[in-house]
Amino acid sequence: MLSANVDEKLRELAGDPKFPHRDAARHALRFRESGDVADLVAIADDPHGCETTDMLFAMAGQKQPWLNWVPMPQESVINILRGIARDRAAGKNVTVAELGISGPEPPSAIAAFLRVAGPAPVGIANFGTPDPRVPLRPGRYAVWRYQGETAQPAVEPPSAEAVRVLYAVGAEPWPSPLAGYARAAPLGDLPLNDLLGLLVHPPRPPDVQRYRILADSDPAYWYRLLQPWVCLGILHHRTDEPWASSVRRQVLIDLAFGVEDWACDAALFALVTAAYREPALRDEVRVLVRDRLVAATKAPRPVTIWTSLAQLMLITPGLLDGERSLATTVLERNADDDDEPEPEQVPARPEPVQENGASSARERRWPRWLWGRR
Known part of the structure; x- marks a missing residue:
């Protein structure tokens, strides 16, 4: 499950030297800060893509229209x-x-x-x-x-x-x-x-x-x-x-x-x-x-x-x-x-x-x- 505080969790993962997908976590965090789609693409193209990078992709787009829910x-x-x-x-x-x-x-x-x-x-x-x-x-x-x-x-x-x-x-x-x-x-x-x-x-x-x-x-x-x-x-x-x-x-x-x-x-x-x-x-x-x-x-x-x-x-x-x-x-x-509300x-x-x-x-x-x- 995604953390209730996604940004905090991403910062933790990006700074953890033992986490094998630190680069992907950094891209996810940068996307949430700047909205630059190149960071999302970098996660999707991770050469070691797996369920963890898919989760990082989801964390990057949490509560974003189309990435997480339909407008x-x-x-x-x-x-x-x-x-x-x-x-x-x-x-x-x-x-x-x-x-x-x-x-x-x-x-x-x-x-x-x-x-x-x-x-x-x-x-x-x-x-x-x-x-x-x-x-x-x-x-x-x-x-x-x-x-x-x-x-x-x-x-x-x-x-x-x-x-x-x-x-x-x-x-x-x-x-x-x-x-x-x-x-x-x-x-x-x-x-x-x-x-x-x-x-x-x-x-x-x-x-x-x-x-x-x-x-x-x-x-x-x-x-x-x-x-x-x-x-x-x-x-x-x-x-x-x-x-x-x-x-x-x-x-x-x-x-x-x-x-x-x-x-x-x-x-x-x-x-x-x-x-x-x-x-x-x-x-x-x-x-x-x-x-x-x-x-x-x-x-x-x-x-x-x-x-x-x-x-x-x-x-x-x-x-x-x-x-x-x-x-x-x-x-x-x-x-x-x-601001456009989420469905709930x-x-x-x-x-x-x-x-x-x-x-x-x-x-x-x-x-x-x-x-x-x-």
């Missing part, structure tokens, strides 16, 4: 859902007749809202440009397709066995991407259709204490967490195929540049995980993450996964100075929000709902400079 959803529909969940937990009978939002939000977020709040029409005032309903790049694999304003699953529901495996693998966050990859191996034994089906036909949260607690504060978090788990499973799909021509690579790239959705950054997270494991993939993965972040930055409308993409960029192996600067700027310009520490912040059902959360979440971004 909390930031969509207005999820903010509204949090308020509904708190009201219901307080004994109020809350129902939703209809909902209107000012701009597009990921279909997975809207699906999570409807799954918890109940069926209701959701109206979107303006999709803006570039149209999030259109993939950024043409691809073979897709999990959402739009009919007008409404996103529809492009794949069939998963089997009962797929749901069972997901519950067994993904009920909790990962200690690190490396540990998550290892734990996701059973998902790779499922048919690809099952894996894609899990992304858009998610089962209800597993009946464990974590999600019983979150049901009263952040009931959508399971739906956000499961997609990166499934994408880690896709990394295990047909691993006998050479990477460059593999189905697993093509699926993840198509998802990353497909319809704007939680599946985009989930797929990129899996690719970043692959880059830590296989140095030969690093240049390609870095460019993919950068290109998706740049596309979100250039969009003259809010992109709700923008911050998450920036967080991913900062932990991508081989990160260049310009890419670090871009990602850091994104995060700094969103710093007017409160979601504060009770009611979100106002206008008479037409539209939340003002989007306007407060996205600073004014973003609305005019070109």
Whole structure:
């Protein structure tokens, strides 16, 4: 288990002349102090890698988004859902007749809202440009397709066995991407259709204490967490195929540049995980993450996964100075929000709902400079 005081433990290990992985411990400590991804890469590339270095990698990324847990959803529909969940937990009978939002939000977020709040029409005032309903790049694999304003699953529901495996693998966050990859191996034994089906036909949260607690504060978090788990499973799909021509690579790239959705950054997270494991993939993965972040930055409308993409960029192996600067700027310009909580520490912040059902959360979440971004 990780020490409650990770920094203190790392300093102890780094200074212990008898500890065989002092260099890795020093890199872990430096990453926690500076955030330089080169230190994480040095741990992953340790020539004497073992379970101990994997633990040091996990210690370096403890309580860091994507390295230890999936960023909390930031969509207005999820903010509204949090308020509904708190009201219901307080004994109020809350129902939703209809909902209107000012701009597009990921279909997975809207699906999570409807799954918890109940069926209701959701109206979107303006999709803006570039149209999030259109993939950024043409691809073979897709999990959402739009009919007008409404996103529809492009794949069939998963089997009962797929749901069972997901519950067994993904009920909790990962200690690190490396540990998550290892734990996701059973998902790779499922048919690809099952894996894609899990992304858009998610089962209800597993009946464990974590999600019983979150049901009263952040009931959508399971739906956000499961997609990166499934994408880690896709990394295990047909691993006998050479990477460059593999189905697993093509699926993840198509998802990353497909319809704007939680599946985009989930797929990129899996690719970043692959880059830590296989140095030969690093240049390609870095460019993919950068290109998706740049596309979100250039969009003259809010992109709700923008911050998450920036967080991913900062932990991508081989990160260049310009890419670090871009990602850091994104995060700094969103710093007017409160520090993002971990799932177990979601504060009770009611979100106002206008008479037409539209939340003002989007306007407060996205600073004014973003609305005019070109």
